[in-house]
Amino acid sequence: MTNLKMALSGAAALMLTAAAPAFACDTPIKVGVLHSLSGTMAISETTLKDTMLMLVDQQNEKGGLLGCQLEAIVVDPASDWPLFAEKARELLTVHEVDVIFGNWTSVSRKSVLPVIEELNGLLFYPVQYEGEESSKNVFYTGAAPNQQAIPATDYFLEELGVEKFALLGTDYVYPRTTNNILESYLQQKEIAAEDIFVNYTPFGHSDWSKIVADVVALGADGKKVGVISTINGDANVGFYKELAAAGISADDIPVVAFSVGEEELSGLDTSNLVGHLAAWNYFQSADTDMNADFVDTWKARMGDARVTNDPMEAHYIGFNMWVNAATEAGSIEVDAVRTAMYGQEFPNLTGGTAVMLPNHHLAKPVLIGEIQEDGQFDIISETDPVPGDAWTDFLPESAVLVSDWKDLGCGMYNTETSSCVQIKSNY
Numbered sequence: 001m002t003n004l005k006m007a008l009s010g011a012a013a014l015m016l017t018a019a020a021p022a023f024a025c026d027t028p029i030k031v032g033v034l035h036s037l038s039g040t041m042a043i044s045e046t047t048l049k050d051t052m053l054m055l056v057d058q059q060n061e062k063g064g065l066l067g068c069q070l071e072a073i074v075v076d077p078a079s080d081w082p083l084f085a086e087k088a089r090e091l092l093t094v095h096e097v098d099v100i101f102g103n104w105t106s107v108s109r110k111s112v113l114p115v116i117e118e119l120n121g122l123l124f125y126p127v128q129y130e131g132e133e134s135s136k137n138v139f140y141t142g143a144a145p146n147q148q149a150i151p152a153t154d155y156f157l158e159e160l161g162v163e164k165f166a167l168l169g170t171d172y173v174y175p176r177t178t179n180n181i182l183e184s185y186l187q188q189k190e191i192a193a194e195d196i197f198v199n200y201t202p203f204g205h206s207d208w209s210k211i212v213a214d215v216v217a218l219g220a221d222g223k224k225v226g227v228i229s230t231i232n233g234d235a236n237v238g239f240y241k242e243l244a245a246a247g248i249s250a251d252d253i254p255v256v257a258f259s260v261g262e263e264e265l266s267g268l269d270t271s272n273l274v275g276h277l278a279a280w281n282y283f284q285s286a287d288t289d290m291n292a293d294f295v296d297t298w299k300a301r302m303g304d305a306r307v308t309n310d311p312m313e314a315h316y317i318g319f320n321m322w323v324n325a326a327t328e329a330g331s332i333e334v335d336a337v338r339t340a341m342y343g344q345e346f347p348n349l350t351g352g353t354a355v356m357l358p359n360h361h362l363a364k365p366v367l368i369g370e371i372q373e374d375g376q377f378d379i380i381s382e383t384d385p386v387p388g389d390a391w392t393d394f395l396p397e398s399a400v401l402v403s404d405w406k407d408l409g410c411g412m413y414n415t416e417t418s419s420c421v422q423i424k425s426n427y
Helices: 002-019 042-061 081-094 106-118 149-158 173-188 209-218 235-245 289-302 310-329 334-341
Strands: 029-034 070-075 099-102 123-125 138-140 164-170 196-201 225-230 255-257 277-280 345-347 353-356 362-364 367-371 377-382 401-404 410-414
Touching (some): 029 081, 042 099, 042 289, 070 081, 149 225, 149 255, 149 277, 149 367, 164 173, 164 209, 173 196, 173 225, 209 235, 310 334, 310 345
Parallel strands (some): 029 070, 099 123, 164 196
Antiparallel strands (some): 277 367, 345 353, 367 377
């Protein structure tokens, strides 16, 4: 009787297997690449386009995905925030891409978000951002504030003895929200409001003389001043040049930047910037075998002058997690891939393993690097993996919120009312 049951069970399993359709590969699987190749953000985003083309080519050399070749569909939203939405819609409706990797600035992501949600697309966003957002259609592979801004501020307070803070940012949502969080955090750390100087400048800003003079004046009473920079794009060139022209060294007024990495420094004279800092989850100088292979592969493809950086690693992790999730699901359908993404693990280039959390953020380490004359960073601080937090603990309205798309099916669950607020994008 037992043997009969086993035989029937085996036959049933064979029938189910036979009935399950294999993944049909009539056309290539299309990967949308949504990065600015012109305008103020091209200095940062062109490299991410090149990274995606490399990753797609590498996957095709491995046999593709689900038996299909991948095809990268590249568009240029040209650092024009409304155009990002139009190009995202074009990718999803005209080119019918299966996934999108893209954006740098939060204002561009906010522009794309309602389109992605309306059309049930899937976006992998690779850059540090301000948090305070959780969409079921976005996986945030860059740092949340608790994985970059807060640890960097702690470093200033605890290691450098900074007593006054200049929060300098480009005038859009990421710097403004991040600085709101940091102002609240600093005041909780007993830094007086009058010891926090906040300034915003437009994209592409070039005349930094007055702002740098204001920062210097902040320390007229002898207290140690530090700059936390959320300046984005090519405005960084003028800012660092003005620091050098004013004779300000890292010993005088240290700067920690959240949007300056190896790519941005490659266009600067770094001799006067030695000692200034950046906080990321990756630096090219990370001493691991996996990173050495990644850097060698990149340089062999792009030339010795080209450098790697943090958002590249975020795309590397996100792309490979997407490939593994689609393989596990046996499908590139968005809802199936999303479900398979939870708990995905993939090695960091810096060592250890990145893990995708139910809030669509990664757990990964926080690194602080010191600028060297060659434009690379000496890693001077590294944490254990930190789980990314969609909602900050340092704003009262956000401290009660959690994101859990896996079990709660909610990106904005209020722990006080035990209810889910359904988020509707309106940007």
